[in-house]
Amino acid sequence: MDRTALIEAARGDRPLDLAITNVNLVNVFTCEIYPADIGIFGDRIAVVGPAGAYDLEAKETIDGMGKWAAPGFVDTHVHIESTMVTPASYAAAVLPFGTTTSIIDPHEIGNVLGMDGVRFMVEGSEGLPLRVYTTISSCVPAVPDKETAGADFGPEEVAEMLTWPRVIGVAEVMDYMGVVNASPKMVGIVQAGLDAGATIQGHSPLLMGRDLNAYLAAGIDNDHELRQGDEGLEKLRLGVLPLLKVSTYGNYARNIVPTLKSAPFLDIALCTDDIEPADLLKNGHMDRVIREMLWHGIEPAVAIRWASYNGARHYKLRDHGAIGPGYLADIILLSSLEEVKTSEVFVGGKMVVQDGKLIEPIEEPPTTIKIENSVHLRQPVSVEDFKIKAPIKEGTVNVNVMVLEPSRLTRLETVPAQVRNHEVDPASLGEDVCYLSVVPRHGQQHPPVVALLKGLHLRHGTLATTIAHDSHNIIITGHRPSDMVIAVQELEKCGGGIVIVDEGKVLGKVELPLAGLMSLKPVSELAVEMEAINETAKSLGIDHRAQALAISGLALTVIPTVRISDLVGLLDVATQEPIPLFA
């Protein structure tokens, strides 16, 4: 960047490259909105002034009359993998909604491919029109020794990755009890971030009181997992920057904003965390989070400040997130302020979205990482793997069943089950109970674990996926072991994805060859596939949010109350102790 030429253009001794005139400027420094002209030179903003004040001379002038100019949105915490595409496809999908900077946590692909996975995301986002900054996943696996992921990041690995380009933070420190208990691993990982001058992302749903103080004393900067108003206010008071979110999995901001608004001073940031493909196309991205703020009565300029400048500043991203001289010319034009409707997007002074549409396709950057089938089974699965062996030959035993709630939380239920020929018969527990299994797929040498699941409302058939947070083994639920075998075989063959099988037939499949998590297709195509498989899941009875992915969190050993892990089967999340199958 030629700073001298920029200065000359700013003062008026060199023509600007682009002027956007008579536009309603959303000034995120003062939270005012007023008519203004913006002059751009190269990839930066050179001059900003009241409309008509400077009679800007530029090679190209765009009349912004009737539109609003805002800084491109800065998403402060997001997993691209949740949108199930590559960074390039992701960029193509989110830019039309006004997001120009994404601070990503590649912990899904990191759990499968390890440091290679993180490197793939860093390389795969190099030079995109979306500015991608990476935070280094701190909890791979989510909880040590309780599950098997494809990798294990300790302080050394994290420290090494913190030196990679465009790496600016340590990603959500989810093992918050590890931090509260000062486990050497978690303290070491946070310290690696502090030593690197990185921002440390928190993740501590419902944590309050002295444990919260202990968590923060470790060096945590922010939290996107606020669940309740009182929790949010307590965190705010203790210096946490709330990153409020609306994601595919819920409107987490709704309960919290009213309480946060009671603080005399509130200046926070926003994020999306996880957005599935169809949800993204239908409901938007950071613009949706801003609309949620407007719903709460937050002034548009304030909400946009939260969605741009504050995140940039929090992560020390100099010159990002605002419209002022010297800032990067990442500017969006809104055709409606109330609806937060983006019409044009400029990144580094180049128009990349016009009339809400991407102008040109975005090419995949080259990568040094070779993408191979990541589904590594110890040996082919058989129907025997999914049967539940009982301690008696015939009769009744009490079994512990995981119950999935509509909230995606879980609980334990103990019920009497029929045993026939040493095998528990799930059908004896009613149509709503089926097998639940985790099939190791990172080359582990142990067999699948099996348990029972209730509450999914799967009436028949089998649903399986390699998206099984966070270790991403295969999670599978079904009524018939023979269908379950077919489902696993399908996933093994295509390198992972989502599959639905019923009565020996594959009813639906979404292939996700990249780590079993992501497709090489664009979001628009993937959204169609996802909608189709979701319809199939629904037709089999699943009435949960994110139908075909309703089971993808059942192996996530940090979310209450009961989960399943490849190492121990059913797990009590609070105590991290195994739960026996038979009560």
Add this chain to the structure above:
Amino acid sequence: MDRTALIEAARGDRPLDLAITNVNLVNVFTCEIYPADIGIFGDRIAVVGPAGAYDLEAKETIDGMGKWAAPGFVDTHVHIESTMVTPASYAAAVLPFGTTTSIIDPHEIGNVLGMDGVRFMVEGSEGLPLRVYTTISSCVPAVPDKETAGADFGPEEVAEMLTWPRVIGVAEVMDYMGVVNASPKMVGIVQAGLDAGATIQGHSPLLMGRDLNAYLAAGIDNDHELRQGDEGLEKLRLGVLPLLKVSTYGNYARNIVPTLKSAPFLDIALCTDDIEPADLLKNGHMDRVIREMLWHGIEPAVAIRWASYNGARHYKLRDHGAIGPGYLADIILLSSLEEVKTSEVFVGGKMVVQDGKLIEPIEEPPTTIKIENSVHLRQPVSVEDFKIKAPIKEGTVNVNVMVLEPSRLTRLETVPAQVRNHEVDPASLGEDVCYLSVVPRHGQQHPPVVALLKGLHLRHGTLATTIAHDSHNIIITGHRPSDMVIAVQELEKCGGGIVIVDEGKVLGKVELPLAGLMSLKPVSELAVEMEAINETAKSLGIDHRAQALAISGLALTVIPTVRISDLVGLLDVATQEPIPLFA
């Protein structure tokens, strides 16, 4: 710092070192004030909670009932040299007023001693109970080629000093027209700061419009030289962080705050810039700036946020400027919130001020810099050096006279003067006109420059000082060349300071052996000496603010309208062209 032990203390599994209970917490995150308990372990805050919530177990407990706890103040821009003492003495003086972090610009000593001067300040502030961070002076000398300082810092020197410990920024970029005109030197210096990830301090009084845009496009982050409301608001809108100040030289905030308050969102920072010893002891420090904010109706918690957290965050000083778990335990207790009256000060958890008094003396840190007499004259001065040679032998000539206004600004006046035997007779212009000279003292090989000064109201005698911003040659004004010679000899002998001579006698002297700028005495002693010499200056007629230092800005070539430089004599600041003595 043992992070594990801190976490344990925070969660309650290890006794705290100190608890401050039942105190009114000034929460700078939310701008609330409420009763709270604060637990400290080692040098950090471990736990903060509502009063009584956690029943804190600590080795020592202080009852904070009836007091307010606030973060120690962060001064965002200050020259310790203006207080004319070493960093250790400065720390002893400002800590009782609640300042615990100072972001210094050592450009006075830098102008005299060059990089050695900067290093002296860095070394001399190591390990003090006051946390001192250094910004590297960007304009040494203030304007290139127009004056001679003891050093010349280019981009390389600045880049090197930016690597020194506790260096966090580039100091006030005063040569704003150099930046606006994209001079390679100034662009290079700012770029060195950007490359180092440093914060870049602005200094652009009254700069507005496209020139301001050009200045900011270079990469400027803040400005402490706002002079008018409209200028302040324009800067705020363009992304400048205003650092509002009240200094010995004026209440710069008074005119600006009412206009800034009109912005819907305002979240700025505060500084002191220059405080002379007696003024400091009498009127305070950052507490005075906060009182100014309260005068404008700013809420106390907001004003304290501006005086602590915002500056820390702006300079990326992690864990400074707030009371929250993990933050440095730099806490002050106020006995009056309205008066911002500090009673106790804790730095890193240690009490250093009690009942408003420093508990123990502060030792000078060791330094590798040898402090020698810095007054280097080419040759002894003589009475001939101060006479003004006229182009005629006898009669009348029109002379250009610098007029000093009560505002400290200057203007030019052309008046007819009597010439006798080829010499201009100042007495012919009235009692209020006297000689004004800059005597080179950095070993320059040219003689003193001489001109005429009006408006100081010095009725007789001579006033001279080595404090002559920013190059710190000797500036001297007087009615009789013979007195002026004695004054210069006195300064040469003692290594600089301030001296008043009348009729051959030294009436007053303050010795400043450290670079001719600073004393080795404590502020309390120096304040007495300064008050004495100010009284002497007053007795000779000087009725300006900062009496004995009323002339110390007359060689500052960046302040309107007319100044005097060792290289060219009278100088037009706007054009940077010499002004001839005879019109």
